[in-house]
Amino acid sequence: MDRAQIEAYFDDPKRQEQLVQAISRLVRIRSVREDAQPGMPFGPGPAAALAEALALCGELGLSAQNHENYVGTADLNEKETRLHILGHLDVVGEGTGWTVTEPYTPKLVDGMLYGRGADDDKGPVVCALMAMQAVRELGVELNYNVRMILGTDEESGSGDIAYYYAREPYAPYTFSPDAEFPVINIEKGSYKPAFTKTWAPETATPRVTALQGGFRINVLPPEAECVVTGLSAAAARPYCDRSAAETGAVYELSEAGDDLRILCHGKGAHASLPEEGNNAITALLHLLCALPLAKVGSTAALHALNALFPHGDCAGRALGIAQSDAVSGALTLAFSLLEVNKHGLSGRFDSRFPLCATEENCKLAAEAAFAKFGFTVEGGMDAPHHTDADSPFVQTLLRCYEAYTGRTGECLAIGGGTYVHDIPGGVAFGCGMPGFNGNMHGADEHTCIQDLLTACKIFTQVIIDVCA
Template sequence: MDIQERIDSYFNDSAVRGELISAISRLVAVKSVKGEPTAEAPFGPGPRAALDEAVKLCAELGFSVRDYDHYVGLADMNDKDTQLHILAHLDVVGEGSGWSTDPYTCVEKDGVLYGRGVSDDKGPLCAALFAMKAVRDLGLPVTKNARLIMGTDEESGSGDIKYYYAREPYAPQSFSPDADFPLINVEKGQFRPVFGASWPAVMVEPRVSVLSGGFRFNVVPPEASAEVLGLRAADITPLCPTVERMSGAMFTVTDMVGGARIHCTGKNAHAASPDDGVNAIQAMLELLSALPLAQCQSTRAIRALKERFPLGDTRGKALGIAQKDDSGELTVNLALMTLSETGFSAQFDARVPVCATVENCVQVCEKALGEAGFTLTGGAQMVPAHVVAADTPLVKTLLECYSAYTGVRDPKPMAIGGGTYVHDIPGGVAFGCDFPGFDPKMHSANEQASVDNLIKSAKIFALAIARLCR
C-alpha cells in the first residue's frame, strides 16, 4: 500500500475511532473558560486544568511533552529538527444557554459529538494529535519533526501564543486546525474599540437606570437586561411585539419597585458571522429608544447608540465604515455593554477586509462616536489582515492532501472574518476541521462535531505531516 492507503487503513480501525472519541471526551470534561490569572495559571484555573489533562494525554500516547510555563503545552512527534507547527487550543468560550445536553460532557449520538469544544478546538486538536500518532505508529519516512502547540488563550486574545513566540522561533511551516476546509490563507483584520461616556446622576423619570448585555467580545450577545424607573410593565409590553418581529429577539417584562425590569433573549453566534445570531443588545436599544423616557444623558446615549448600531446593520453602515473587497465585507458586532446611573461602557468587534485602513476605518469610527459624545477608552488600534500567497509550497501541499481524501478537484483557498491562531504567524494558514455543509454551531448552544469528519481530518493531517516532514 502507498502512504495514503496505509493512513486510510489505520484510521478505519474501530479501535482508533474509539480512542479518538475517548481523548476528546477527556478534554471536553474540563471547563476551560478563561478565569482570574495566577502565577501558576496565567489564564485561570480552567485553562490550566485543561492544559494539565492534555499534556498528560499526550504523554500517555508516547509523545515527548512539555508544559511551557503554563501558557502552552508541547507535544513533539520525534526528536528531529522541527519543520511544522500545528497550533490548536484548549480554552473555550462560555457555554451560554439553550443546551440540550451537559456542555461539559461529550455525548455521541448518531455519529455526532456534542459538547463545548468538540469543534472549537478540542476535537480538532485531538485529530491533529492522532495524525501525528499515525505517522509515528506507521513508521512513515519523515526526517523532520511536527510539534503540536496546545494553547490556552485563543478565545481571549492569544496571549499564550504571543508569550511562546516571544521566546521561541517560528517553524518553517505552520497551520492551525481551527477553522474551515479546504484552507484559509486570508484572515480579515480586527478592530475592537472600547468606548463610552460618563455623566452626573439625575433623579428624573422615566429613565433607564441599568442596562447590561453580552459576555464576550467575539460572541453575538444572546442576552441583555435593563431596569426602567418610572414606567410599569404595562407601559412597555405593548411595544415588545414590534421589536420582536423586527429583530427575532424575545422580551420578558416584569414589575419591580419603582419601575420595570426588561430581559431580552437573542441568539449567540461567532462575531465573525453576526448575521447568524440575534443581537440582544441591539434589540434592547431598539425597545428602550421607543419608550417615553425623560430627556437626560442616559436617554440620549441609548438613542445615539441605537442610531449608530441599528437593528440589522452588521456592516457598519451607520458608523460610516462599511467596505468590502475580495476578502469579503466588513462586519460589526456590538458585543458588550454596561450602563449605570453615571455612564456606560461598550465594545464592538469589527472584522475588517484587506482594504481597511486607519484612515477609512478607525478615524471614521472615532468621528462618528465622537459626534455622539462618546470617547474611545481602549482597543483603538486596528490589527491588519493576514495574507499568505496561494502559490506557497505549504498551501499547495495542504490543498493536495485535502483533495486526496475528499475527491475535490482543484480546491481553492478562502478568506474569512474570524481570526485564528496563525493570524500573526508569518506564512501560517488555517486548515480544517470544518467541512463544507456541516454546521458546528461554534460558540453556540449544542456545539457539535461529526466523528466521520474528525476521522477524515485526521487522515488529511497525517498525510500532510508525512509530506511536509519527509
Template sequence: MAYEKEISDYIESHKEEMLNDLMDLIRINSEKGEEKPGMPYGEGPYKALEAASKLLTGYGFKVNNYDNRVITADSYDLPTRLDILAHLDVVPAGDDWTVTEPYNPVIKDGLLYGRGSCDDKGPAVAALYAIRAVKELNIPLKHNVRLILGSDEECGSSDVEYYYTKEKAAPMTITPDASWPLINIEKGGISNEFTAEYEKTDKTPSLVSLKGGIKINVVPGKATAVVKGLKEADVKEITKKFEEETGLKFVFEEDGDNLNIKAIGVNAHASLPHMGKNAIQGLVTLLSKFPLADAPVNNYVKALNNIFPYGDYNGKTMGVDLKDDVSGETTVSFDILEITETHFKGAYDCRASIVANDENTGRVMEQKIREQGFTIPEKPMFEPHVVDGDSELVKTLLKCYEKGFGVTNAKPIAIGGGTYVHHVENGVAFGCEDPEIDNHMHGADEFMVVDMIVKSAKVFADAIVELCK
C-alpha cells in the same frame, strides 16, 4: 497517498479511543480564570494542559511545557518543518444548553456535544491522532512535525505570543481552528471600548440599568434592562411590532415602579454577526423607541442607537462598510454593554476588509463615537493575515483535502475570524469544520460531527506525510 490504507485503518481502529480522549478533555472546564501561582490563565486551562501532557507522554511523545501556557509534543528527533497549532481553552459555557450540560460530553445521532468539541479540543485531538498514526506506523519522514497546544487563544493568544519568544515558528504552520477547505486570508480589524459619565436623573420614565454580553468576540444572545416609570402596557404595541420585525423576544416583569426587561436573541461568533441576533443592539434600539424622559442616561441610549442600530452588521451607519473581492465585507458587532444611572461602558468588535485601514475605518469609527458624546481611546487596527494561494503549503494542503473528501478544484478562502495563526508567518487554518454545518461554536449545544473528527485525522496524517516526507 502512499500510506493511505494503513493510516485509514489505524484511525478507524483507534476511533473509540480517540473519542474517549476527547471527551476526557471536554470534561475539564478550561475557561480562562483568575491567575494563580503556576497557573497564568487560571485553574481550568492549567488542568487541560496537564491532562493533555499526560496523554501525550503516555503515547510516547516528547513533551515540553512552556510555563503552563503552552505544551508541545514531538515524535521525531529531526528538524521541525511543520507545526500544528491548536488550543485547549474555551469560551464561557453560557446558558440554554438542551442536549447535555456543557462539560458533560455525549454522543447523540453521530454528533459529539460539549463545550470545546469543535473549538478547539475536537480538532486538537484529531491532529494528535494524525501524528500518532504516522509515528506508530513507522512512516519514514525527513522532518519532524510538532503539535503545539495552547491555553489562551480565546482571550488574545498571549500563550503563543509567549511561546514564540522562546521558540521559532516552523517553516510551515497549520491550525485546525476553522473550517474546510483552507483559510489563507484573515481580515484585520479592531476591538475597542468606549465610556461616558453623567449625573443621575430624577426624571421618569428613565433607564436604571442595562447589562449584556459575555465576551468581546461573541454576539450576545441575552441582555437585561430596568426602566423606571413605565408599565408593560405602555410599550406593548411598540415591542410587539419590533419583535415581528427582528425575530427577537422580549420578556417583561413589573416590579413596583420598575419594569424589568429581558431581551432574548441568538449567540454567534463576532466575525459572523448576521448569523446571530444581537440582544444588546436589539434592546438598545427598542429602548430608543420608548417614551423616555429627556435625561442624560436616556440620551446616551439614543446616541448609542445612532451608531449601533439593530440589524447593522457592517458598520454602514458609521460609514465603514467597505468590502473587496478577496476578503469580503467589513463586519461590526457591538458585544459588551453595561449602563448604570451614572456610567456607561460598551465594547465592539470589527473584522475589516483587507482594503480597510486606520484612516478609512479605525479613526472613522472613533470619530463617529466621539460625536455622540462618548469617550474612546485611539487604538490601531491589527493587520490582516495573508498567505500566498500559490505557495507549496497551500497547494499541498488543498491536494490532501481533495483526496480526503473526494472533491476537485478546492480553493482557499478568506474569513473575518482571526485564527490561531493570524500572527504566524506562513501559517494557514486547515480544518476541521464543515462550512455548511452550524456547529454552534461559542453558543449553546456546541457539537462536532463524529465522522468529521475521524476524516479530519486522516487528512491531517496525509498532510504530515506530504509535507515532512
C-alpha cells in the same frame, strides 16, 4: 508514500477504537481555565489535560516535553523543525442543556463522540498526534521534523502561545486544526473601541435612569434591560407592540413604584456573525427612541446611539465604516456592550474589518461620527491575518484535502480569530468538514469519528509532503 498505504492504515478498525479512546481520555478532564496556582499558570484543569496528553504522546512513540505547563510539545524526530501543528487542550465551561451525556463523560452514539472538547479541540489534537504516529509506523523517512504544540489557554486569551513563541522560533510552516476545512487563510482585523458620554444631573421625567445590555464583547447581546422613571406600563405597551413588530424582539414590562423596567429579548450570536442574531441592545434603543421621553441629555444620547447603530445595521453603514473587498468580504459590526446610569453611558462595539480597511476609512471615520454627538472614543485597530492563497504551503494543504475527500479545496476568509492569527504564514486547517456543526461551546458538543479519521489521513499526507 503511496496513498493506498495511508488509507489502509487508518481504515483498520483498531484505529477508530484508538481514536475514540484517546479523545475520551482527554475529554474526561475538565480543563477550564481557573486561577493560577504554583506551577499551573492556567489552573489545575489545563495542567492535568496537558499531563495526560503528554503521556499519550509518549505512548505513540513521540518525544514529549512540558514547557512549564504553558504548552507541551511532541516531536517526531530530532531534525530541524519545518512544520508546527498547533492545537489546544483547554475548553470553555460546560454550560447547561446537555441531553446525550454529561459534559465530561464521553459517549459514542451513531458515529458521533459527545463531550466537552470532543470537537474543540481535543479531537483534532488526537488526529494530529495519530498522523505523526502513522508517519513513524509506516517508516517514512523525513528530512525535517514536525512539532505538535499542545496549548492550554486558547479559549481565554492565548497566553500560552505568547509564552512559547517568546522563547522559541516560529516554524517555516504552521497550521492549526482548530477550525474547519478546507483552508482559512484570512482572518479579518478587529476594531473594538470603547465610547463614553456624560450629562448634567436630570430631574425631568419620563427618562431612562439605568440600562444594561450585553455581557461579553464578542457576543451579540441576547438581552438588554432598562429602567424608565415616570412612565407606566400601560402607556408604554403600544410602543412596545409596534417596536416588537419592527425589530422581531420581545419586550417584557414590570412596574415598581414610579419605575418601569423593560427587559428586551433578542437572539444571541457570535460577534463575527451578527446577522445570525437579533441584537437586544439596538432593539431596546429602537423602542426607547419611540417612547415619549423628556427632552434631556440622557434622551439625546440614546437617540444619538440609535442613529449610529440603527437596529439591523450589521455593516456599520450608519457609523460610516461599511466596506468590503472581493478577497476578505465585508466589514461586520455588533454593538455588544452598553451601560447607562444617571450620569452618563459607556459602551463598546465589535467590528471585524476586511483587508481593504485603513485607519482613515475605519477608526478615524468612526471617531468623526461619534464626535458629531459629543462622544469620547478610545481604542485602536488590530491588524488582519493573511497568508497568500497561492503559497506553496497553502496549495499543498488544499491538494491533500482534495485527495482524501474528493471535494474541491478553496481558501476561506472569516471574521473570527484562530490560534494562528499572530503567527507568520499560519493558517487554520480542519478538522471540521464543510457543513458539519459539532455545536462547539454549546450543549451536546460532538465530533464525527469518520471525519476525524479522514482528517488523520490528510494530516499524515501533509506531514510527508512538507517534511519529506
